Amino acid sequence: MNGLLIAVLVIVVIVVVFVLWGIGVYNGLIALRNRVANGWAQIDVQLKQRADLVPNLVETVKGYATHESQVFQKVTEARAGAVEAAQHGDPEQRAQAENQLSNALVNLRATAEAYPQLQANQNFMDLQNQLSQLEQKIAYARQFYNDVVQKFNVKIQSVPSNIIAGMFHFEEAQFFAAREQDRVVPQVKF
Structure with a gap:
């Protein structure tokens, strides 16, 4: 009788330990999934601010460089693509659209450099500074997001937590x- 009681007690302890382990792994996965969602939301906030800043920047440059309409059109189209991708929420499409906007903004900045009076314009300088700060925040937000995604994916793929996952x-x-073609430095020609 004593042996049976000890065996039952050992089995109960093993089951309780297993259940507690499963709860811990599940809660860890939930926490990482929420951190991934938070990281994505942080990227979204920064990209929205950049998209809101772009029309002001384009309008300021337009006043000085009226014959550069192709550059303005590409920036406007890239911004529209980024806004459209933001509504779908797919990270791959979003990254693609945002990289196209980044490339278009590089062309816009290069166009602006050809106009010294624009470079001296305080409004333009403020917009450039804001855009530069946003680009740094976006880079940090992307890094944070990708770091959390990596931790989450490793947890999902690793034994034994992959069982609970x-x-x-x-x-x-x-x-x-970024896709490989989005990493190509844009060519600026005047």
């Missing part, structure tokens, strides 16, 4: 990454 249908998150 599979049971509760956790799916890997997508990285916010």
Whole structure:
């Protein structure tokens, strides 16, 4: 009788330890999934601010460089693409659209450099400074997001937490990454 009681007690302890372990792993996955969502929201905030700043920057440059309409059109189209991608929420499409906007902004900045009186304009300088600060914040937000995605994906793929992840249908998150063609430095010609 004593042996049976000890065996039952050992089995109960093992089951309790396993259940507590499963709860801990599940809660860890939930915490990481929420950090991924938070990271994405931080990127979204910064990209929205940049998209809101772009029309002001374009209008300021337009006043000085009226014959550079192709550059303005590309920036406007890239911004529209970024805003459209923001509504879908897919990180790959969003990264693609945002990289196109970044390239268009490089062309816009290069165009502005050809106009010394624009470079001296306080409004333009303020907008440039704001845009530069936003670009740094975006880079940090992307890095934070990708770091959290990496931790989340490793947790989902690793044994034994992959068992709990599979049971509760956790799916890997997508990285916010540039495609190879988006990494090409744009050519600026006057």
